Amino acid sequence: MSTMWIIGGSIVLPDEVVTGSLKIEDGRIAEIRREAADDPDRRGMAEATAEGDDTIIIDAGGLYVMPGLVDIHSDAIEKEVQPRPNTMFPLDMALMEFERKLPLHGITSMYHSLSLGVGLSLRGDHYLTQLVELIRRYRSKRSMVRHGIHLRYEVSHLDGLPIVERYIQEKVIDYLSFMNHSPGQGQYREPGSFERYVMKNQGVDREEVRYIVEDLLKRQRQVDWSRLRDLGRLATRNGIAVASHDDDSPERVDESIRYGATVSEFPMNLDTARHAIKRGIRVCVGAPNVVRGGSHDNNMRAADAIAAGAADILCSDYHPSSLLAAIFKLSDDGIIGLPEAVRMGTLHPAQAIGAEQVIGSIEPGKAADLLLVDRYEGYPWVRRTIVGGREVYAASEYYLG
Incomplete structure (x- = not known):
């Protein structure tokens, strides 16, 4: 022994x-x-x-x-694979190099957030499926931290639906979030914000982004919302936690709950966050928002939600080193005590994905x-x-x- x-x-x-x-x-x-x-x-x-x-x-x-940090939403692996538009690195190299950074940030359980959605995903479906399989194979042989998979499904990506269904049925993923990154709602409710984001992150021009928007809105009209509700319920029955993303109103929270959501990621305003907590689902906010003092998209300040008791999970979002820093900043600034701040980055996310019997607290x-x-x-x-x-x-x- x-x-x-x-x-x-x-x-x-x-x-x-x-x-x-x-x-x-x-x-x-x-x-x-x-x-x-x-x-x-x-x-x-x-x-x-x-x-x-x-x-x-x-x-x-x-x-x-x-306790080691439990990060249930971080898409930083995508930047490791593609640090600049049209600049791809080998997936096995990206995973191993990214993993080596996690222990120095205190992250011992990483649920890699992998996007499945044409028009917003940094990679195509084939890269997504290859990376999922690589993570599964890698963690079965060796690892420095615990690796999980958070599949972020863009609901307008109709061709990706069979992939999501298969991953749920085979219990390949640990966490599923439904995303709706379309113009006029969520984080892109401000006119032109969606177009600016896509041009910046994918390196496309205005003509290309116009085509992306037209195609996205066309596919949006074809979404079978009842099928998505069934998908969320199937995930829940298979022990896979479900989250909504960028809820912008109490009504959106109520709708997300009907899809099986038990976590609301990055609600857009305090009223929505408060409503989510009132309805008994967890609210996840970004550690970079806490460290920087506000949202990079001018949305809700995470510290305000935490002070109001309207958020109970911290994630690194896109910046792993922010998670530990945010925990201590919340305590140092007197917003919450240190044990409570630590729970936001450890026990609460573990509870959200059903892993609290193994990880998340001492x-x-x-x-x-x-x-x-x-x-x-x-x-x-x-x-x-x-x-x-x-x-x-x-x-x-x-x-x-």
């Missing part, structure tokens, strides 16, 4: 921060011991190790010991997915990342002044 002790840190539990130590056995949290830093048992463990005991001792004095029996977090001039940075009781990342300073 492999044993590890993490001793002397400030342990962030679901409802409080305590000074103590963690015992890890065979990749799981075996014991939480509240203790002072000079506890004699702590000295005894160190002495036993010095005498040849193969127990691993990690001194976390002065550090925060946190509790006996759960997987030992842990972070040791230091601070430099207030900014949090990860010193160690542990996944399933194994250290996958460690860092220290070179120059200390």
Whole structure:
């Protein structure tokens, strides 16, 4: 039996921060011991190790010991594959290089958000399916973090519907969100905003974007909404969480619930976010919004929703390093306490996708997915990342002044 002790840190539990130590056995949290830093048992463990005991001792004095971050919405892998328009990199290279970045950001469970939709997706269907298969094959052989798949389905992409149905029936995906990125509603309700986004992100000119809009609106009129409702219910029956995206009104939230949604991602305004919480579904907001102090599209400020109790999940959206920074900023700014902020990036997203029995918090029996977090001039940075009781990342300073 492999044993590890993490001793002397400030342990962030679901409802409080305590000074103590963690015992890890065979990749799981075996014991939480509240203790002072000079506890004699702590000295005894160190002495036993010095005498040849193969127990691993990690001194976390002065550090925060946190559960690993659970990111249920991040499309950053798409930028790793295609950092610029029409510039594609090999998928296996992109996945491995992107994975190496995640532990240093504290993300131990990543649900890669992969878009399936012509006109907005960074890649065609064949790249989407290849990447899904690559992630499945990769995680069955080796990995540094836990990899999941969040399929973002653009409802107007009619040709993609059989792919979604197959992935649901075969339980290939872990999370499904329905997107409707069409002009005049959601994040593109402002005239011309959809066209500007597509031209910027896909490198097309005005004539090309005019064709994209015309084709999109034509397909929009052909969507079989009853089939989508059935699809959402099928996903729920197969244990796959369903989310709506960019809800812009309480009525849209109510409609999304009929499609099986239990998460509302990035509601456009505070009234909509409050309504979603009132209806009993979770609200996910972006960590970059918190760090930057507002939405890059001039939509709802995430911090306002959190302060109002109208958001309970943080995701990295498109910027993985923002997730840990946002958690500490929420606490430092007095918007919510640190345990509550940590829950937004760990336990709550795990609950949203039905993984809370394994990951998301520091509790006996759960997987030992842990972070040791230091601070430099207030900014949090990860010193160690542990996944399933194994250290996958460690860092220290070179120059200390």
